[in-house]
Amino acid sequence: MIFDFSFILVAATLLTGVIWAIDSLAFKPKRVAAASAKGIALDNIREPLLVEYARSFFPVILIVLVIRSFLFEPFRIPSDSMMPTLLDGDFIFVNKFSYGLRLPVLNAKVVAIGEPERGDVIVFRLPKDPATNYIKRLVGLPGDHVVVRGQNLYINGERVKVDMVGIYEGHGHDGAQLATEHLGSRDHQVLYLPGREARDYDEIVPAGHYFFMGDNRDNSRDSRFFEVGFVPERNLVGKAVRIWLNWDLPSAPIWDRIGDPIR
Structure with a gap:
């Protein structure tokens, strides 16, 4: 195993993906149910800041990882x-x-x-x-x-x-x-x-x-x-x-x- 920038990208992809997945499966349904019981519109439900960052960064990091690992990588x-x-x-x-x-x-x-x-x-x-x-x-x-x-x-x-x-x-x-x-x-x-x-x-x-x-x-x-x-x-x-x-x-x-x- 080589601990370089590729390792950082893989770790960041896994971390953001796991956070997003756990929230989607375990915590988001509970937030939606609680908001519905209070009559709050779905658009007004706030995600935790950590989940929001994970959901935003996961696809970007994944795309960079795929391009850099399997297509082209820049070097100086x-x-x-x-x-x-x-x-x-x-x-x-x-x-x-x-x-x-x-x-x-x-x-x-x-x-x-x-x-x-x-x-x-x-x-x-x-x-x-x-x-x-x-x-x-x-x-x-x-x-x-x-x-x-x-x-x-x-x-x-x-x-x-x-x-x-x-x-x-x-x-x-x-x-x-x-x-x-x-x-x-x-x-x-x-x-x-x-x-x-x-x-x-x-x-x-x-x-x-x-x-x-x-x-x-x-x-x-x-x-x-x-x-x-x-x-x-x-x-x-x-x-x-x-x-x-x-x-x-x-x-x-x-x-x-x-x-x-x-x-």
């Missing part, structure tokens, strides 16, 4: 580890049903829909701290042999093709090398930082687990590090699909990022 990007795809301060929508419907709090899959694909940008729960969410690009599928040597990435013995584009001229990391990586059927941009020591790696992804890397290859704490490691399937939250706002002072907002799809 807190670092530059996914540059240039995502910037610090980007607010994104994550598709919660791309890889199946999961129960909130318990995170148990109840409906299988799709499978993660190499190259997807995915939000997942950190295996060693499930209350913490990370966002990285899926590089290694279960059973893949992943090798990282400097700026070279190999999957099952084949080098992933990278085309150098030139000097990155975006937000932050002046002088970084910009490249286009052809990961499976996906083309996306990555950054390499001059002077940074590369994090080499050589492992086989276990069954039921995934290997993730940040697009800012030399400035990303990802599956190459012990603190993250392989991510089990049950920790996947959803697929990042679109940027809906960027707000990171002093440059905020960056208007041309609003509405951009995440590739």
Whole structure:
């Protein structure tokens, strides 16, 4: 069980729903009968304040819970580890049903829909701290042999093709090398930082687990590090699909990022 905002929503939904239901079944009929005996019109019967609040907030909280748990959830990007795809301060929508419907709090899959694909940008729960969410690009599928040597990435013995584009001229990391990586059927941009020591790696992804890397290859704490490691399937939250706002002072907002799809 994960005690996060989803837990608060579930608890609030249950609390308001139970209060409303108990009043409707046990106490409201008594109020109506007493008012009728005194000749008071039904429209003039006052509900207890707690019941009034519960009845008003229950449907709103329930709708938010359903949307956030099964459809889309907003997240804020807190670092530059996914540059240039995502910037610090980007607010994104994550598709919660791309890889199946999961129960909130318990995170148990109840409906299988799709499978993660190499190259997807995915939000997942950190295996060693499930209350913490990370966002990285899926590089290694279960059973893949992943090798990282400097700026070279190999999957099952084949080098992933990278085309150098030139000097990155975006937000932050002046002088970084910009490249286009052809990961499976996906083309996306990555950054390499001059002077940074590369994090080499050589492992086989276990069954039921995934290997993730940040697009800012030399400035990303990802599956190459012990603190993250392989991510089990049950920790996947959803697929990042679109940027809906960027707000990171002093440059905020960056208007041309609003509405951009995440590739």
